Every structure is written in structure tokens, then in C-alpha cells.
Amino acid sequence: MRLRDAFRQAHRDLGNFLEAEVLLKSCLGLERQDIYLNPDRGLTRYELNLLEEAIEKRKDRLPLAYITGKKEFYSLGFRVTPDTFIPRPETEFIVDAVLEKLPITNYQLPITIVDLGTGCGNIAITLARYIPHSRIYATDISKKALEVAEENARKHRVEDRITFLEGDLFSPLENYYLEGKIDFLISNPPYVMRSEINSLMPEVANYEPHIALDGGEDGLFFYGRIIEKAPLYLKPRGYLILELGIDQASQAKETVKKTLEFESIEVVKDYSQIERVIVARRAVISNQ
Numbered sequence: 001m002r003l004r005d006a007f008r009q010a011h012r013d014l015g016n017f018l019e020a021e022v023l024l025k026s027c028l029g030l031e032r033q034d035i036y037l038n039p040d041r042g043l044t045r046y047e048l049n050l051l052e053e054a055i056e057k058r059k060d061r062l063p064l065a066y067i068t069g070k071k072e073f074y075s076l077g078f079r080v081t082p083d084t085f086i087p088r089p090e091t092e093f094i095v096d097a098v099l100e101k102l103p104i105t106n107y108q109l110p111i112t113i114v115d116l117g118t119g120c121g122n123i124a125i126t127l128a129r130y131i132p133h134s135r136i137y138a139t140d141i142s143k144k145a146l147e148v149a150e151e152n153a154r155k156h157r158v159e160d161r162i163t164f165l166e167g168d169l170f171s172p173l174e175n176y177y178l179e180g181k182i183d184f185l186i187s188n189p190p191y192v193m194r195s196e197i198n199s200l201m202p203e204v205a206n207y208e209p210h211i212a213l214d215g216g217e218d219g220l221f222f223y224g225r226i227i228e229k230a231p232l233y234l235k236p237r238g239y240l241i242l243e244l245g246i247d248q249a250s251q252a253k254e255t256v257k258k259t260l261e262f263e264s265i266e267v268v269k270d271y272s273q274i275e276r277v278i279v280a281r282r283a284v285i286s287n288q
């Protein structure tokens with residue numbers, strides 16, 4: 001079969017031109033332009049089998065990123081597997097918030113960042129790339145996700161500045177004496193209400209790790225736990241930056257206010273005008 005016919009077939013089977021292009025590129029190891037410059041190139045039997053298998057998987061609603069093993073985040077390429085959550089574009093607002101709040105006057109001072117629930121390491125690794133004077137600690141409860149994150153860190157050559165730690169939220173940080181020393185505490189925690197997980201798109205509900213989605217009965221389980229402990233770890237004027245699910249901003253704000261430990265709270269909207277990220281600044285002196 002020739003490339004042009006394989007492309008037509010994939011497009012017909014998937015009903016989606018872009019997805020057909022992505023699968024063709026991935027299965028044949030081609031760049032985009034190769035598809036259009038060599039439409040008469042023949043496919044080997046092996047390539048055709050790979051493509052047919054990939055199309056079948058996609059028709060079963062396996063996410064494209066798990067088929068190709070790749071996902072772009074903040075213009076960097078990350079390996080993803082079914083053990084890792086697939087990075088979403090709205091999470092890039094966390095990176096933007098950190099870069100915006102980065103102190104520019106003390107550019108040479110090391111910046112300490114903690115990323116809770118790092119997944120494939122996308123936020124931590126992006127920040128390490130953009131902030132050369134950063135020292136990052138990234139935790140996750142999933143050992144398999146951390147293995148992928150470590151591989152991504154090596155790929156982006158930042159493994160010497162990120163310490164990946166397995167365990168529940170802050171608990172793996174216990175031996176690192178980070179109390180009062182963190183400039184940025186960030187997290188995109190699981191925030192889907194447990195009862196809603198199975199009604200999400202099949203790509204998410206059937207294939208993404210539920211441990212990455214499940215935010216407890218009300219979706220807010222992790223916010224309470226992170227916000228409660230954040231003041232202990234943050235430097236005075238350090239920032240707590242959390243991604244939020246739809247309609248979770250007001251409750252998250254209330255929880256932050258109740259601690260009496262933060263001097264300012266902002267909420268950043270995403271491309272769809274959804275309140276997506278909360279940015280809270282630790283007060284110099286506690287108001288308690």
C-alpha cells in the first residue's frame with residue numbers, strides 16, 4: 001500500500017484527519033513533511049500492521065498520547081504511558097504563574113520548588129528548564145509514574161536538579177529539612193469528584209489512572225490537605241500555586257483564607273475563562 005492510500009484509509013477509519021496524520025507519523029517514524037513529499041512511498045507489511053493496530057486501539061478510544069507514547073507540554077516533548085496522567089494545556093498556567101512571580105532582583109539565588117503529584121514530570125521538568133537556578137523536589141504516589149518522570153528529566157537534561165520522591169503528598173519530603181524553605185509549592189492534584197469519574201470521556205474514564213483523577217467525594221480532598229500543610233513548608237512570601245477543577249475556586253479560596261497564613265490570593269482564568277489556578281502568597285508574619 002502507498003502512503004497516500006494508507007493516509008486516506010486511516011482518515012476514513014478514524015473520521016479525523018489530524019489523528020490519522022499523527023498515527024501515520026508515529027507508526028512510520030516520519031516527520032509531517034515526509035507524508036506530503038513522498039505520497040507514493042510504499043509501506044512494508046510490518047508498517048501496515050503497526051498502523052492497523054494503532055487505528056484499532058484509537059477506535060477503542062485509547063488516547064492518542066498513549067498510542068504514540070508522547071505528549072507536548074509548554075512546547076517540550078514528554079514521554080507518557082498508561083501509568084501517567086496525560087498533561088493538559090490548562091496546566092501550562094501553573095508554569096506561567098511561577099515564571100510571573102519569580103523574583104527577578106535576586107536572580108542568582110537558588111529557587112526551591114516542590115511539585116506534589118508530578119505525574120510524568122511535565123511541570124517540574126519545564127520549570128527546571130526555564131529556571132536554571134532552581135532546585136526541585138517532585139513527589140508522586142505512583143512509582144511507575146515516577147520512573148517515567150525520571151526518564152523525561154534525563155531526556156531534558158535536568159535530572160541533576162530534580163529529586164523525585166515516592167509517597168503520599170508531603171510525606172517523602174520529611175528527611176529533606178524543607179520546612180520554611182520553599183519558594184514555590186505547586187500541584188495539579190487529582191480533583192474529579194469520585195462519583196463523576198465514570199461519566200468522563202471514555203479516553204479518560206477507561207484509560208487514565210484513576211489515582212490521578214480521584215479527588216474524593218467532593219473533589220476537594222487534596223486541596224484541604226495541601227493547603228493545611230503549605231504554610232509549614234513555604235518561605236515567608238513564598239507562593240502556593242494549585243490547579244483547580246471547574247467551580248472549585250471559591251472553596252479553595254475559602255480554605256486558603258481560613259489558614260490566616262496568606263497575605264494575598266489571586267485566581268487565574270484559563271483560555272476558556274474558567275478559574276483554573278489559585279496563586280496564594282504566604283504572609284511574612286502569621287495572622288493567627
Ligand SMILES: C[S@@+](CC[C@H](N)C(=O)[O-])C[C@H]1O[C@@H](n2cnc3c(N)ncnc32)[C@H](O)[C@@H]1O
Nearest residue numbers: 085087117118119140141142168169188190212
Ligand atoms: C492530575 S495528575 C497531575 C500530573 C502532572 N503533575 C500534570 O499536571 O500533568 C495528579 C498526580 O497526582 C498523583 N497522586 C495521586 N494521589 C497522590 C498522593 N496521595 N500523593 C502524591 N501524589 C499523588 C497521581 O499519581 C498523579 O500523577
